[in-house]
Amino acid sequence: MTGPAPARLMAGLALGCQEPLARRYDVALLDLDGVVYVGPDAVPGVPAALAAARSAGMRLGFVTNNAARTPEEVADHLTELQVPAEPTDVITSSQAAATVVAGLLGAGARVLPIGGPGVAAALAAAGLAVVDSADDRPDAVVQGYGREVGWAQLAEAVVAVRNGARHVATNADASIPSPRGPLPGNGAMVSVVRGVTGQEPLVTGKPDPAMHAECVRRTGARSPLVVGDRLDTDIEGARRAGAASLLVFSGVTDPSTLLAAGPRHRPDLLAADCTGLLHAHPPVTAEGAAWRCGGWTVRSVEGGHGLQLAGPDGDVPAADGESDGLDGLRALCVAHWAAHPDDGAPVRVVGTGRAAADLVASWGLAAPGGS
Incomplete structure (x- = not known):
């Protein structure tokens, strides 16, 4: 740098x-x-x-x-959590997939839904004919997340795709967050169908x-x-x-x-x-060959192959009096991305001083042998 x-x-x-x-x-x-x-x-x-x-x-x-639920169900859940919402406030990947399939194949096309109730509901709302089995010779398979998706549904999807149905995935997220940690997402299930059929799905979600x-x-x-x-x-x-x-x-x-x-x-x-x-969010400023955010400073070390983080015992309060503990990470990101403007790359990070070393370790960024 x-x-x-x-x-x-x-x-x-x-x-x-x-x-x-x-x-x-x-x-x-x-x-x-x-x-x-x-x-x-x-x-x-x-x-x-x-x-x-x-x-x-x-x-x-x-x-x-997440394609499992209808917009009505999502809005009800949000409202129960004290986040008032109407169904029209919600856009699901099932809706996106249904819109894409209707545009590709036309209203009335036969579609086999794989996933939670939200998938079939979105397809029907888009004027598509929802079928139950590969034996119905669907024109497309739309696969979205559903907690009850198992071997039987995946098998129907495989048979339909091998028979010529277009494979459409509402998203390819490999995992979903849960209180127990990451769990298999729709992308993991989509990979099963792709692996057996050899056909790349059309992904319509984010x-x-x-x-x-x-x-x-x-x-x-x-x-x-x-x-x-x-x-x-x-x-x-x-x-x-x-x-x-x-x-x-x-x-x-x-x-x-x-x-x-x-x-x-x-x-x-x-x-x-x-x-x-x-809250307001602090800038990251260049200071010579270093980058600074709040009370934290980042410099290049190890011939440009590593970064050194130094700072106070805790973030300097932000302009609005609030500090979220992320100023050091902001400085690290800007420093590393400035050195790699066109590609991503891992980097070794060393914290100088106890506060910086503890922060780097808590983020899982500590270089082997770093202090």
């Missing part, structure tokens, strides 16, 4: 946001699993944070790759920009902010839709994965969870 990054890099995470996000952006396009809830329960503090964001003038839309674009259309957003926990769906989807993005760490992404991310998967903002909507 030899100095400030090119001008094209001085955006997003480096710029931060000088005012609370709920005032800067008019609509939050929120992922659900790992962002608003994990399993059946709300992420602690998130219902109150979203209520406060609404009070500040921000509107909410919900954009989920990161395809259609879902975010539909939510923008419904809400009339002029300055939307995508809020998600996945780099390959939420963050890439925001980039492809031309929207700003906020990565939260309440779901599946961890700091080491973020640091190694390639350009398509780099968010504009970071927060522990949706409470980050209520």
Whole structure:
């Protein structure tokens, strides 16, 4: 690292946001699993944070790759969690898949749904003919997440695809967050059908920009902010839709994965969870050959193959008096991404001093033998 990054890099995470996000952006396009809830329960503090964001003038839309439930069921669940929502506030990947299939094959095409009830409901709502078996010679198979999906449904999908049906996946998320840790997602099940048939599915959910674009259309957003926990769906989807993005760490992404991310998967903002909507976000500034955020400084070491983090015992309070403990990570990301503008790469990180070393270790970034 030899100095400030090119001008094209001085955006997003480096710029931060000088005012609370709920005032800067008019609509939050929120992922659900790992962002608003994990399993059946709300992420602690998130219902109150979203209520406060609404009070500040921000509107909410919900954009989920989980295809298992109908928009009505999702809205009811959100309302039970003290996040009031209407079905029209919810965009599911089943709806996206149904729209794509209807456009490709026409109304009345025969489609075999694999997944939860939300898949079949979306297909029927789009004017498609829902069938129960590969023996019905479907024109397409639409595969979405469902907790009860097992061998029998996967077998029907395989037979239908081998007989010529178009294989459409609502999303390719390999895992979903749960209170017990990551569990198999739709992508894991899709890989079974793909592996047996040898046919690549058409994937219609995030990161395809259609879902975010539909939510923008419904809400009339002029300055939307995508809020998600996945780099390959939420963050890439925001980039492809031309929207700003906020990565939260309440779901599946961890700091080491973020640091190694390639350009398509780099968010504009970071927060522990949706409470980050209520605060300003500090910039990351170049200071000679170093990068600084709050009280934390990052320098290149080991001939450019590693990073050194140094800082105080705890973050310097932000301008609004709040500190989320992520200033060091912000500085690390901007420093590493400036050195790798066109590709992702892992990096060795060493913390200088006890506070920095403890922080680096807690993020899973400590280099072997680092201190």
